[in-house]
Amino acid sequence: MYQEIIPKLYLIKTGKPSCQSYLISGDEMNVLIDPGINQNFEILKKDIQDIGIDMNSLDMVINTHEHVDHFGANIYLQKKLPIITHRYAATKIMSADDEVLRCRAHGHDPHGYHVHMWLENMNVINLGNWFLKIFHTPGHTSGSLCIYEPRKRILISGDTVFAQGTISNISSSGSYGEYINSLARLNTLKIDLLLPGHGDISTNVEEDIEKATANALKKHEKFLNQ
Ligand SMILES: [Zn+2]
Numbered sequence: 001m002y003q004e005i006i007p008k009l010y011l012i013k014t015g016k017p018s019c020q021s022y023l024i025s026g027d028e029m030n031v032l033i034d035p036g037i038n039q040n041f042e043i044l045k046k047d048i049q050d051i052g053i054d055m056n057s058l059d060m061v062i063n064t065h066e067h068v069d070h071f072g073a074n075i076y077l078q079k080k081l082p083i084i085t086h087r088y089a090a091t092k093i094m095s096a097d098d099e100v101l102r103c104r105a106h107g108h109d110p111h112g113y114h115v116h117m118w119l120e121n122m123n124v125i126n127l128g129n130w131f132l133k134i135f136h137t138p139g140h141t142s143g144s145l146c147i148y149e150p151r152k153r154i155l156i157s158g159d160t161v162f163a164q165g166t167i168s169n170i171s172s173s174g175s176y177g178e179y180i181n182s183l184a185r186l187n188t189l190k191i192d193l194l195l196p197g198h199g200d201i202s203t204n205v206e207e208d209i210e211k212a213t214a215n216a217l218k219k220h221e222k223f224l225n226q
C-alpha cells in the first residue's frame with residue numbers, strides 16, 4: 001500500500017514487522033529510504049511498480065539505522081544499488097553485530113550485508129529539487145540518523161521521533177542521554193511534516209518532539225534511579 005504524501009514523495013506500508021518505507025523521486029535521483037524487512041520485499045517491489053517507478057531506475061538506498069526491520073531488504077538491493085547509512089550503523093551491519101541488528105530474532109542471517117557509503121552528521125545528498133541533510137541522532141541506536149529537507153521542512157525520522165511524542169525503546173548501542181540530546185537538536189529545526197518509521201505521519205512536530213523529550217527525561221530518571 002502506498003500514498004503520495006506530497007508530489008513525488010511516497011509513503012509505502014508493506015505491513016508488520018516491516019517499518020514504513022519512503023520513496024523520493026527527485027529531479028536527478030530516486031532514493032528509497034528504509035526498504036524494510038527481508039520477507040516483505042516482494043510487497044515493496046509491487047508497491048514501487050504500482051507507483052510507476054521501475055526498480056532499475058532507483059539510484060540509492062538510505063537506511064535510517066541498523067535494525068533489520070529497516071535495512072533487511074537491502075540484501076535484495078545491494079548488488080545493484082549503493083547502500084548508504086551512518087558510519088556507526090554501517091560498522092554494525094558490516095560486522096554482523098546481531099546484538100544490535102536483531103536479524104536472528106526475525107529468522108534472518110545477520111551475515112552478508114554491505115554498506116557502500118558511510119555517512120557523517122551534516123552530510124548532504126542533493127537530488128536536484130530535494131536537498132537531504134543528514135542529522136546523526138543517536139539514542140534509539142548509536143547509528144540512528146534523521147533526514148531533513150530544509151526547504152520543504154520535512155523530517156524523515158526513522159525510529160527517533162514518532163507522532164504524539166511516543167518514544168522509541170532504547171535498543172542495544174542506544175542511550176537515553178544521547179536520545180535527549182538528539183531530540184533537543186531536532187527541536188531547533190523548522191519542521192512542518194514528520195515522516196516516521198512507524199505509525200502516523202504528523203504536522204504537529206514541535207509538540208511531538210517536546211512530548212518525546214518529556215517522556216524520555218522521565219524514563220531516563222527512572223533508569224538512573226533503578
Ligand atoms: Zn529501530
